[in-house]
Amino acid sequence: MADLEQLYQQVIMDHARMKHGAGLLADHDGESFQVNPTCGDQVRLRVKLDRTGVPTVSDIGWEGQGCSISQASLSLMHDLTEGHTLTEVEELGELFREMMHSRGTFPDEKADRLEDASALMGVARFPARVKCALLGWMALRGALAQALVNEPEDTP
Numbered sequence: 001m002a003d004l005e006q007l008y009q010q011v012i013m014d015h016a017r018m019k020h021g022a023g024l025l026a027d028h029d030g031e032s033f034q035v036n037p038t039c040g041d042q043v044r045l046r047v048k049l050d051r052t053g054v055p056t057v058s059d060i061g062w063e064g065q066g067c068s069i070s071q072a073s074l075s076l077m078h079d080l081t082e083g084h085t086l087t088e089v090e091e092l093g094e095l096f097r098e099m100m101h102s103r104g105t106f107p108d109e110k111a112d113r114l115e116d117a118s119a120l121m122g123v124a125r126f127p128a129r130v131k132c133a134l135l136g137w138m139a140l141r142g143a144l145a146q147a148l149v150n151e152p153e154d155t156p
Contacts, residue, residue: 011076011119016068021078025061030147034139036131041066043074045139049147055086060140067132069123074136076117086144093137100130 028046035042043064050058060078064071077096081089095113099106104125111118123133 009119011116012068012072015072015075015116018075019071020075021060021062021082022075023061024063025059028059028061028143028147029150030143030145032139032142032146034135034142036066036070036135038128038131039067041070041132041135043070043135043139045074045136045143047140047143047147049086057081057084057086057089057144062136062139064136066135067129069120069129069132070135073117073120073133074139076120077136077140080115080117081140086148089140089144093141096137097134100124100133 024044025046025048027048029049031044031046033042033044041064043062043066045060045062045064047057048059050056060082062074062078064074080092084092092114095110096117099111099114099118099121100123102121102124104121106118106121106124111121120133123129
């Protein structure tokens with residue numbers, strides 16, 4: 001088990017250093033700014049939707065500062081959700097939130113659906129750090145809600 005935990009720590013550190021999706025999108029449909037008041041972690045996240053056919057998250061860009069857990073979670077979330085339908089993104093978000101509230105007892109078959117984001121499972125054992133891991137997911141949810149409210153009108 002120590003080898004697996006070490007691998008998970010490496011995934012988290014790699015994503016905290018090489019932040020996938022870092023950088024704000026100029027062209028976006030929704031934006032959310034979130035702050036974790038407990039520790040000061042913060043993120044501004046922008047999302048672009050592809051509205052042809054089934055609405056899909058076509059691009060996510062973000063900038064933020066905070067601990068390695070919040071930054072890695074944002075990077076992992078970017079990789080996991082970009083290119084997926086809004087329904088799939090919501091399902092993945094619910095699954096991630098469930099994992100974060102599992103206190104480290106999350107079934108492997110569910111963790112597999114989260115791909116590399118399951119590396120954050122150990123965070124669930126530390127309630128004070130759960131908010132750090134959820135920060136980006138809250139921002140994504142807020143940006144998607146704004147994007148749906150701001151849905152462009154059909155033009156003739």
